Amino acid sequence: MRERMYVNTFWASVSIVLLLVAWHLLAVLLDKEALPGPVSSFTAFFRELPGELWGHFWISSYRVAASLLISLVLAVPCGMIMGREEKVDRLAAPMIYVIYPVPKIVFLPVLMALLGLGDVSKIALITLVVFFQILVPIRDASRSINPAVVNSIRSLGAGRWHLYKHVVWPAVLPEMLTALRIASGTAIAILFISETISSQEGLGYFLLDAWSRYSYHDMFAGIIALSLLGFVIYMALDGLERYLCPWKYV
Amino acid sequence: MHDGMMLEIKGLSVGYRQPKGEVPALRDVSFAVPRSGTCALIGPSGCGKSTLLYVLSGLLKDFGGQVIVDGAPVTSLRRQTALILQDYGLLPWKKVYDNVALGLEIRGVAKDEQRERIRRVLTEVGLWEMHDRYPSQLSGGQRQRTGIARALAMQPDLLLMDEPFSSLDALTREHLQGLLLDIWNSKRITVVLVTHSIEEAIFLGQKIVVLSGHPGQVIDVVENPRVGQKGYRKTTEYHILTSQLRDKLEQVGTVLNLPG
Numbered sequence: 001m002r003e004r005m006y007v008n009t010f011w012a013s014v015s016i017v018l019l020l021v022a023w024h025l026l027a028v029l030l031d032k033e034a035l036p037g038p039v040s041s042f043t044a045f046f047r048e049l050p051g052e053l054w055g056h057f058w059i060s061s062y063r064v065a066a067s068l069l070i071s072l073v074l075a076v077p078c079g080m081i082m083g084r085e086e087k088v089d090r091l092a093a094p095m096i097y098v099i100y101p102v103p104k105i106v107f108l109p110v111l112m113a114l115l116g117l118g119d120v121s122k123i124a125l126i127t128l129v130v131f132f133q134i135l136v137p138i139r140d141a142s143r144s145i146n147p148a149v150v151n152s153i154r155s156l157g158a159g160r161w162h163l164y165k166h167v168v169w170p171a172v173l174p175e176m177l178t179a180l181r182i183a184s185g186t187a188i189a190i191l192f193i194s195e196t197i198s199s200q201e202g203l204g205y206f207l208l209d210a211w212s213r214y215s216y217h218d219m220f221a222g223i224i225a226l227s228l229l230g231f232v233i234y235m236a237l238d239g240l241e242r243y244l245c246p247w248k249y250v
Numbered sequence: 251m252h253d254g255m256m257l258e259i260k261g262l263s264v265g266y267r268q269p270k271g272e273v274p275a276l277r278d279v280s281f282a283v284p285r286s287g288t289c290a291l292i293g294p295s296g297c298g299k300s301t302l303l304y305v306l307s308g309l310l311k312d313f314g315g316q317v318i319v320d321g322a323p324v325t326s327l328r329r330q331t332a333l334i335l336q337d338y339g340l341l342p343w344k345k346v347y348d349n350v351a352l353g354l355e356i357r358g359v360a361k362d363e364q365r366e367r368i369r370r371v372l373t374e375v376g377l378w379e380m381h382d383r384y385p386s387q388l389s390g391g392q393r394q395r396t397g398i399a400r401a402l403a404m405q406p407d408l409l410l411m412d413e414p415f416s417s418l419d420a421l422t423r424e425h426l427q428g429l430l431l432d433i434w435n436s437k438r439i440t441v442v443l444v445t446h447s448i449e450e451a452i453f454l455g456q457k458i459v460v461l462s463g464h465p466g467q468v469i470d471v472v473e474n475p476r477v478g479q480k481g482y483r484k485t486t487e488y489h490i491l492t493s494q495l496r497d498k499l500e501q502v503g504t505v506l507n508l509p510g
Binding site (some may be wrong): 146148149151152153154155156157158159162166167170171173245247250 | 304307309327329331332333334335336337338339341342343344352353355356357383384386387400404
């Protein structure tokens with residue numbers, strides 16, 4: 001077990017070193033100011049981090065985490081119920097299918113008008129996107145639970161609540177974590193866009209500001225911060241999966 | 251308690267509603283199983299054997315005719331009826347212990363009693379050492395034993411099993427058939443099992459109900475009183491009955507898997 005962890009860490013390090021080497025080579029080959037190499041970018045990153053960058057990183061992390069959490073709390077129960085209760089699904093599914101393909105970013109002006117320019121409108125926008133990305137796979141997973149398993153548990157006397165607790169919820173958990181992984185990438189993209197529009201805070205603002213100053217080192221410091229944010233979320237989800245789905249790791 | 255029949259089925263018909271109208275699954279099925287008896291239902295796939303078990307368990311309520319369990323018509327789930335489906339219905343996210351506990355948990359049995367009962371049934375099926383494993387860590391036979399333990403934990407008087415041993419290798423299968431007989435001998439639970447194996451039907455069923463396919467109708471009911479006697483599998487009667495039963499099934503034009 002422990003040995004495996006070392007092996008994993010080793011290969012993760014190799015992978016990141018390879019990435020940095022490729023970046024460095026590309027920067028050297030292109031030799032353009034717009035693509036600084038990893039050395040100067042990381043220098044800028046560590047220079048900016050104690051000052052301004054940390055504050056922006058913190059705000060962006062908070063926005064993404066809050067959105068993911070709210071989406072989960074809303075989408076998981078909705079998805080589980082839609083997958084199991086045919087009547088609810090018949091009513092709700094057409095709505096979902098109509099709203100799902102609309103790029104939610106178009107609602108940003110509406111949300112800003114309603115909720116202001118601060119955190120709330122940004123969190124609402126990301127939630128709007130992530131909600132559907134979690135809802136749809138959860139609904140499908142909940143619907144495709146083997147009926148024989150459901151019947152076995154019902155034959156033990158399980159009512160609706162027991163079925164949700166013992167069967168549906170654990171059955172959709174792995175799907176939920178996969179959906180979250182995919183959604184976290186989208187969430188960061190939406191976060192970035194929302195922070196570049198009439199905003200004074202967040203990594204999106206930091207990046208755009210650096211760009212407008214032609215300070216490409218700072219811009220890449222911001223990009224490193226964004227990738228770090230994604231990495232932290234990814235690691236957190238990995239840990240969460242180990243904690244929530246121990247049966248998948250035996 | 252009256253001593254007569256545990257299970258009486260009279261004129262049972264079940265249809266499946268499909269887009270093109272109702273498709274009959276079972277037609278006019280009648281038979282009875284005495285208390286503490288065993289009964290094997292055998293027939294081709296698609297003869298409605300599993301549907302019959304669903305009706306008996308109370309899960310399927312949409313049927314015509316009469317089904318009486320322990321003197322009362324079946325209208326919903328019955329506490330003392332246990333159902334084991336083909337894939338054992340184990341939850342992959344629960345350890346063996348928690349899978350066995352599930353029925354007790356749902357019925358609100360106190361934790362202390364749960365612990366005691368679970369230890370007892372898992373020991374009975376020889377699986378106590380495995381109580382901390384997940385189903386994916388078990389062999390097919392161990393999984394089936396977990397399914398049996400979960401049913402036994404509910405202290406049933408009627409045990410319904412859908413092709414319980416069909417996916418197991420021959421040795422494990424014979425071992426578990428023996429285990430089932432031991433349990434039946436010691437607890438005198440009424441057992442109804444669905445099978446597509448002629449030999450299993452004869453080894454386990456005091457009463458063998460032969461069904462035809464599409465829709466399922468009773469072709470014959472064979473009495474087989476020597477079930478449970480030592481070395482029954484090696485007796486001449488056993489082999490004669492095997493070929494008689496095979497003839498009957500061939501008459502209804504059914505192709506069955508090789509016996510096992």
